[in-house]
Amino acid sequence: MDTAQMYGNEACVGRAVAESNLPCEDLIVTSKLGNGNHRPDDVRRSLDQSLGELGLEQFDLFLVNWPLPTLCDGDYVATWHAMLEEVRNGRLCSAGVSNGAIPVPKSVRPPRIQENIRLFDFELSSEEMAAIGDALDRGSDGRVGPDPGTFAWIP
Numbered sequence: 001m002d003t004a005q006m007y008g009n010e011a012c013v014g015r016a017v018a019e020s021n022l023p024c025e026d027l028i029v030t031s032k033l034g035n036g037n038h039r040p041d042d043v044r045r046s047l048d049q050s051l052g053e054l055g056l057e058q059f060d061l062f063l064v065n066w067p068l069p070t071l072c073d074g075d076y077v078a079t080w081h082a083m084l085e086e087v088r089n090g091r092l093c094s095a096g097v098s099n100g101a102i103p104v105p106k107s108v109r110p111p112r113i114q115e116n117i118r119l120f121d122f123e124l125s126s127e128e129m130a131a132i133g134d135a136l137d138r139g140s141d142g143r144v145g146p147d148p149g150t151f152a153w154i155p
Contacts, residue, residue: 001013001029002030003029003030004034004065005032006032006034006035006065010050010053014055017029027060029060030059030061031054031059031062032062032064033064033065035153038068039078040078043079044082047059047062058092058093059092060093061094062083063096064076064079064083064095064096066148067079068151069148069150070152080095080097083095100148
């Protein structure tokens with residue numbers, strides 16, 4: 001189940017889960033931290049609210065919906081630490097970040113895993129890095145969606 005504070009769907013998904021009579025172990029439930037809840041105390045408070053609306057004691061995965069470097073004095077590290085504290089407290093199985101640009105190679109087949117590991121067996125020169133950056137940077141005209149470096153929308 002994919003929910004988010006900003007989607008406004010936690011309560012209705014919670015009702016659907018309760019009415020389904022499915023055992024919790026048969027569900028994987030994810031939710032996302034709302035953009036206005038990035039301060040550590042707000043992380044805890046809003047997590048309480050989300051778990052309550054869904055009728056759960058724990059999320060399988062809880063994500064920062066958008067890292068917001070322009071809000072909360074740019075202290076998104078404190079947001080991350082508050083979420084990791086909730087993992088340690090057992091209210092989250094895992095924490096993560098959505099709408100970031102961090103690719104993670106993944107596979108279950110040993111040959112592919114080895115291939116993914118070899119991905120890092122080379123180094124690009126400064127000139128090669130600059131050429132890639134220049135080729136990819138099309139400015140604001142080339143962007144689809146908000147720029148994570150300046151995104152500050154709070155619904």
